Amino acid sequence: GALVYQYPRRTICKSGTSMRMECQAVGFQATSVAWYRQSPQKTFELIALSTVNSAIKYEQNFTQEKFPISHPNLSFSSMTVLNAYLEDRGLYLCGARLNQDTQYFGPGTRLLVL
Amino acid sequence: QQQVRQSPQSLTVWEGETAILNCSYEDSTFNYFPWYQQFPGEGPALLISIRSVSDKKEDGRFTIFFNKREKKLSLHITDSQPGDSATYFCAASGSFNKLTFGAGTRLAVCP
Structure with a gap:
């Protein structure tokens, strides 16, 4: 079956440092990958939508300078949180789209900032 | 502006009852509505x-009822089980593959 792996599952970083997280689609080729952040209040914020061989589209309040994304092939994507601060904490979710009707999410990478 | 609204915020039902989770949306271009369980x-x-x-989609104990005119939909969980206790998210997307x-709704099913 289709699975989406995310690594690491949990990470703690010092304020002002950076951390990289990875997303791997297994069992299918993702037509696009969307990165979301789920806040402690459980709301979802779309960070960016990435399609292989196309420009990555960032949502308002999120920039490439802060959240650079690499999407080299149809099964792998990575995102870095640069200069992380308290407001960046949350669960970062990768959603890999199988087709127009189906987007699978990974378990998320939980970021804690000290 | 909140594009997708869910109610109630939390819901408690007894085992065996039907849980009804509601969702409404603003954007008339939305044409795809997935429900996620977390x-x-x-x-x-x-x-x-x-x-x-x-206007209806059924999968086992889970059924979506959709009313396009009123921009409303609901998820019905029949014969609710304690294992159904989770948070349920209604999402919507239009032509740009962006899910909102x-x-x-936090559901608790009491045995």
Whole structure:
């Protein structure tokens, strides 16, 4: 079956440092990958939508300078949180789209900032 | 502006009852509506989805009822089980593959 792996599952970083997280689609080729952040209040914020061989589209309040994304092939994507601060904490979710009707999410990478 | 609204915020039902979770949306271009189930510490899992050309979608104990005119939909969970206790998110997307999520309904099923 289709699975989406995310690594690491949990990470703690010092304020002002950076951390990289990875997303791997297994069992299918993702037509696009969307990165979301789920806040402690459980709301979802779309960070960016990435399609292989196309420009990555960032949502308002999120920039490439802060959240650079690499999407080299149809099964792998990575995102870095640069200069992380308290407001960046949350669960970062990768959603890999199988087709127009189906987007699978990974378990998320939980970021804690000290 | 909240594009997708869910109610109630939390819901408690007894085992065997039908849980009804509501969702409404603003954007008339939305045409795809997935529901996700999320357990604590995990990512959201796709549960069931419907397109705006349909008014009902059924998958086992889970049924979506969709009213395009009123921009409302609901998820019915029949014969609720304690294992159904989770947070349920209604989402919507239009032509740009961007999912907009509601704030979720926390369901508790008491044995």
